[in-house]
Structure formats: C-alpha cells, structure tokens
Amino acid sequence: MVPTDGLSNPRTQVSPLRSALASQAKLWPEIRVELGGLESGWITAEAFFASDTMIEEYLDYEGSFSEGTDRKACGSLMMTDYAYVFALATVPAFLGFGILPDLSPSRFALLFHVTQDEHDGHMREVRRAHVRYLSGGFRASRTDHTAHPDARGPMAHDQIADAFCTAVQAHFEPLIEQLHARTKLSRNAFWRLVADALAGWFIEAGRRLDCQEAAKASAMAVLKRPGSPLNNRQLHYFDLSVRDRAGQPFSYTFRGRGGCCRFYTVEGGEYCSTCVLKDPRQRDDDLRQAMRRHLGLAGDEIA
Template sequence: MTAATELPRSQETLVQRALEAQAAYMPDVRAEIGPADAGWTTAEAFFSDEAALDEFLAFEQSLNEGTDIKTAAALLMTDYGYILAAATVPIFAGFGLIPNLSPASVALSFYTTQEPHDGEMHRVRRAHVRFLDETFWQGQLGDVVAEERFRAEIERHFRPVIEAIHARTRLSCTALWRLAADAIAGRFLDSGRRFGSVEAAKASAMQILKVPGSPLANRQLHYFDLSVLDNNQQEFSYTFRQRGGCCRFYLVKGGEYCPTCVLKAPTERDEELRLAMRQHLGVADEIRSGSN
C-alpha cells in the first residue's frame, strides 16, 4: 500500500475517477475533496455540539410514535453509519483508496429528504461528505495492509462519534459499534455488486470487521446465501448481510423486526427472505394462484 503527500498526476486522476464513480453510485451521499465552507461542519465539531446532537435525536424521535431516547440513538447511528459507509466504502472497494477519516478531517453538510420504503415516502437525514485532507492511501481489496489501514481509519472516525452518542443517550457503546459494523458490511456487499467484485468485497469486509479485539468485531455479523427456484425451475441465489446489531425499530408504534435482524431466529428469517425472493421473481403469485 502506498501513501501520497503530493499526489502524482496518475493518482490525482484515480481519485477524481473514484469520487465521480462514488457520486454516481450514491448521489444522496456525495463524497468530494474541499474545505469546510459555510454550510459544512466537521464531524468532530458536530458530535461535540450537544445542541446539534440533540436536534438529530429529536429528528429521529419525530419519525415514529413511541421512539425512546435509546431507539433514537440506534436510528441515528444507523443513519450516520449509512453516511460514512456510503462516502468511504465505494472508493476503497472500487478503487483501493482510503481517505484520512479523522473526525477533524471529515466535513459534513446535513440535509433532510424523503426516500421510498415499502411503497411509501419517509423522511430521512442524509449528508454529503468532504475530505479536508487531499492525501489518500492506495491499496486494493485483498491487500492485508490496506484493509488494516481502512479498519483503523473507520475506528478512528467512529470512536468519538459513538462516545458522544453513548454519553447523551446511554445506549451501550457495544450496541452502537455493532450498528456501525452493519453499515460497513452492507455497503461492502452492495459496492461489490456495483463494481463487479462481490466475492472480493465480502472477503475484504470480513477481514476488516472480524479482527479480534476490534470494537467492530462481533460473532453475529456475516454474509449468507439463500436460493429459490424461478419460473423456469432454475436456481436463483442471493447474498444477504446478517446484522450483528439492532436498530430497535421493533419497539416503536407499528414497528417490526428488520428482515435480517439479529433478534430473529435463522429459520424464521430464511423463510421470510425466501418468500420475498419468490415474490420478486413472480413465483409466489403463481404458487398462490395454483393452490386456489
């Protein structure tokens, strides 16, 4: 793995291509290089600001009746994990680039938008991301040194974030780290699909997230495959991420367990996921009509 203080032209081009690809892939969390201008705040400043953190928690509580402070913390961590993973994993999985993720070197521009989920529009909190340091480490999937650097940068960024959320809400640091790991694992899987490197991305994610002693490591987080038969009786397989953390959404009014919730029994989880796969393929409807 190499690091650059003054980027050669070839690496400048690589960084530009990586950021353009990331923005095309994740337009709701655009990553770029630049200063913390007006409308931007560093992650360090944001999570040190009690008023800003309280507003984010209040936003999470406003979305669903019955959201207690710990559930708001879990949902906030889920949203922030999504943001950081979206900004960092694609440029590593697709281009081998690792930015400086010190909270003082990452700026955020938060905004609220609406996204579709289960046929309905829901408000969500998102942010665009700016890397204040133009230096990137360069490696690749499967490079042990690069994977260790990526893990170190992710941990360095999340540690004060998690400490701040824990101090305000008393949701355990362990629970928050599990949610962070879920976000990273999920984005590695999807980035692998995006860049045509699923198996390498999965292997890299597990190398990063399963290091003994790392706060990101937990036994429950993993990938698994399920298969069903399509309309032509051909096997259709899909890879899922088994969560190691819980967003606590099942505790709000009208809430439920996520499809791969850590609290679900594997047999129940697999049955529900296979049904969803059949519905996606149009097989479930045929089975139902054939039984009438």
C-alpha cells in the same frame, strides 16, 4: 515548498482519489462525495460530534416520527443513519480502487439534508449528508496510485484493511461516547450498528462493481480484526436460493446483522428483514418470500 494536499496544488497529475470519487458518483449519485474546502453550510464531523445542540437536535429528529420512541431507539436510529452516509462515502473507493482517504473527523466534512428512503418496503424521511474530504491524502493498495505525491503505499490488502478498521474506530469513537452518555445504550450496541452499515455497503458495492466475492472477503478483513469493537460473531453473509418460473435457481447474498436499530420498539415498528433478533429460520423464510415476490411469483407457486 510544493504543496501536496491535492487541493491547492496546480499539478496537472489527476489525483487517483479524485478519479475514484468521480467514478463512484456515477453509481451512487444520492450522496455526493468530493474533495474540497470547508465552505458555508458544511461542518466537520469533529465539530458535529462535539456539538451538544446538534446531537440533541438529531436525537429529537429521530424521535419525531413515532410515538413512544425512547432515547435508546433515537440513538440507534441516529447511528444507523449516520453510519449509512459514512459507509457509502468510504466503501466504494476502498473496494473498487483500493483507496482509503483521510477519515479523521477533523478532515471529514458534512452537509446535512433530509430526503426520502425506502426501508424494508416502507418509505420514510431520513437525514442524510453529502461528504467532503478536506485532505487529498490517501492510502493505496495499487502500485500505479502510489506515484501520486498525496499517496501512501503501496499497502498489502491486509495492511490497508487494518488501516481502514483503525480509521473507522478513530472516526466513530467520539460519536459513540456522545450517544452512549446521552441514551445509555451500550457502546457495543453502537459499534455493531457501524459494522452492519459497512458490511451492508460492501456487499452492495460488490454487486454494482461485479465483485461480490471480493467484497465479502474485504468486508470480513476490515470488520473481523481481532480486538476490534467492530468484530462480533453474529455479523456474517449468507446466501439463499429459490427457483424462478423456468425452474432455474435464483440466489442472493444477504448480510446477517450483528446489531439492532431498535425500530421494532417504536409504534408501528417491526423487526428489520435481517435483524439479529429474528429467529434465523423465520428470517430465511421471510427473505425467500421476498425473493419470490421480486421474481413476480406468488408465495405458493414455488416450494
């Protein structure tokens, strides 16, 4: 029998998934996303989600940076960090290449590490992970990709968006059940954080791949499926504009969050720039000021 897992098969035809991940690595080198086997140091998402020790250690880690961080905040911060990794690993290949890998927790491996990250102007230590797909199988929307024996498709855009939504739900459900039981934060709150992470990476990938409008449409197709726990009315995109030194309009697209990471509840914490709890008018004023600073303008130089 000829193997078709895309890993041990000595075929000369390059997997479109492998090619997509190689292209993705050039734009997002901070998190490695690759095909391979389960080597020492790596753990499947399935094993991670089922490990009481690892989940508790992760929650304790999230609570170690600020006094008074309660369990709900620990859980939401943990989900925010993990969903960031997942979204970066999955969204660029989906948006840029129409490729959806096997996201089953048993075939999604992680290599955890700690690094520094900027969050709303503040540097903080965060837990990240490199990702390894243990299966070479993938779904594809492009006809030229479906010639590869590991591919399923071609799928229409709505079909592959639905498949992505379903795969996200299946991946995160066991983790959400774990965190809900341990922190008592609602399941809905966790689902909103997952949706926020994916929406954020759709628009970021759209910027880097020069397809922002397609990115917004794809994000909504994935995240606004009727009946999905990812679907909430608060999550959206919005545009703001200011004028630069030459008087020309400068516009930027933001993600309006549907969830809250609860960073505001810790000592020294505050609302994130696009927090769902902020008054939209204050949020927009703050963001316009940030845009002016980005352009090198003082707050009072432009009305």
